[in-house]
Amino acid sequence: MPLAPANQSQLIRSIQKDEYYQTFLRNNANEAFQTLAGSKRWLDWRREIELLSDIAYYGLTTFSGYQTLGEEYVNIVQVDPTKRRVPSRARRGLFVLCHAYFPYLVDKVLVCLENELECGQERHSGAGQRRAASGPWWSLELWLRRWMQRAVGLLSEPQRRACVPAVFVLHQGLTLLHRLHATLFYISGSFYHLSKRAAGISYLRVMGLSSDDGTIRSSYRLLGALSLLQLFVTVCLQLNRFRQKQRARQEWKLYRNLRYRNLRYRGLRYRNLRYRDLRYRGLRYRGLRYRNLRYRNLRYRDLRYRGLRYRNLRCRDLRYRNLRCRDLRYRSRVPSSSGLYVRAEF
Template sequence: MFQPAGTAEIIRSHQKDDSFLNSLRTTVAELAQRIAGPRIWIQWRRTLDVCADVIYLLLTTCSDLQTVGEEYVNIILTDSTLRFLPSKWRRATMTVLQVCVPYILQSSLLKLENLLQTSTSINLTPAAREVILNLLPLVRKTVSVIHRCHLAMFYIHGVFYHIAKRLTGIHYIQYMTKERSEGSMRPFQILGILSFLQLVSSLLLHLGYLVVALHNGKNSRLPSETNSFVEADTSGTNIPASEKCPLCLGRRHQSTLTPCGHLYCWKCIHEWCVTKQECPLCRDQFPVNRLIALQNFDPVEVR
């Protein structure tokens, strides 16, 4: 008989999909590196990851097929009646919401931040600029809080793993030979409650931090969860060669030394090493733990 899928099965299916997607992303990255070279790849790597995700969902969910993870635990997508497959439109909307929207949001926030920090052509007073720059980490924080709330709710109710599935009302059912025992959900409910408690306590801590900062009269920026690493800062052609990263062609952030003596951004070389453990310039092979992050090396960044 068919029943709503259990929390454990949904989690296991997404873990399986994630590991499959990771290998797909790595393959796409390797292909891009071979065809277009490391510089182009490092500029487009996030877009390529999104393309890999979209292709995967187009070939599975949008083509009336199960994903690898869904097949692995034998669960099927349905609409809210739990009787019919979700319509094609609904599945397409879910794909866009799940893969494209977070990417667009993240990259527009990053672009806006870069623009406000570097461009002088925008008609904004320095005060307004500062206010928007202070608001950006708050937007990121809010998004991450929504995500964590949603995950805690998933652990408690065990229906929608992704926000996209909640918004489009896409459920999972599973074929079972016998009735599921009631107790099987309990560990996840405890996890959900613990996640909520952790979220509330971290928010309270953050609030306390803000109050103290305001009390001290400091105009302190909220600590941002996502790194403010300036991505692909290729617009600046006036960066001295000694401060340029050969991968992103922008100003080097957190300079990192390879055993062969080449310098890169920490982020750039680290991401490069995920697929290939060699120097992009001289092809010298080395294990990732030989990378040395240079402390007090970069010139102090003006923010």
């Protein structure tokens, strides 16, 4: 029976059928684990359960040398780059690791790296130690967190701030890489997954060429061209958005510096006004004190003048009284027969 390369529609239907059975296996595994261990532990180990489900699915089919349910559904078989033999066990093992385990590992590494960069100095706090001590010693997340702590600890503060947008760009770059690879698949018709391209696994269909095979490939090439155009527009929009974020961040830094300068200017102006106010109050206090002292001096002089005048008047009064007393004494004397004045008695 002649074998021909599988077209895009057959590969897509095979992948959709595999994803359906993978989802069914994941749901059953999640329900079983949640029933046995509880919802809290299921939330902690949900990603690991899905990873084990995918490894079990591809381990029992591809790695064991059998067709997957999707491949059996559309009658396609895996071949190596020579198109003459089935892939070796090493190629199939590489495909299973790259397809199931590698995305999980990359996601864990990026999440841990992003958390460590955002936390900064808080990674050495007690809460971080409690989280690290709460997990088992064989936990992959624990080992990754410790490794990231040592790696980020070697970086300086400017390097950490520069790595934060780099991690974001890496996240977006992986998404765009998958979309670009899907676009190339629509155009060329081979290697829908990056893992199969890395392992060099392609497909041949058991049935011969059909009459509408050329039409299907032309339609998918048109879809690939439109997807490529959409991808180009998306990249331009994301670059523009990234530049706007960078510009907004620079404007915010400039605004923060200007605000600090403004607050500093206001503080200096307030100090100057307060100094002027205190100086004015001091001068005013000195002026009032001078006026008060001058008033006291004038009052003292007035009182002194009044005292002196009072003393003079009193002295005059006493002098007048003395003179009057003398006058009365003189008038009270009468001449005696001997020619002397004697005091008159009545």
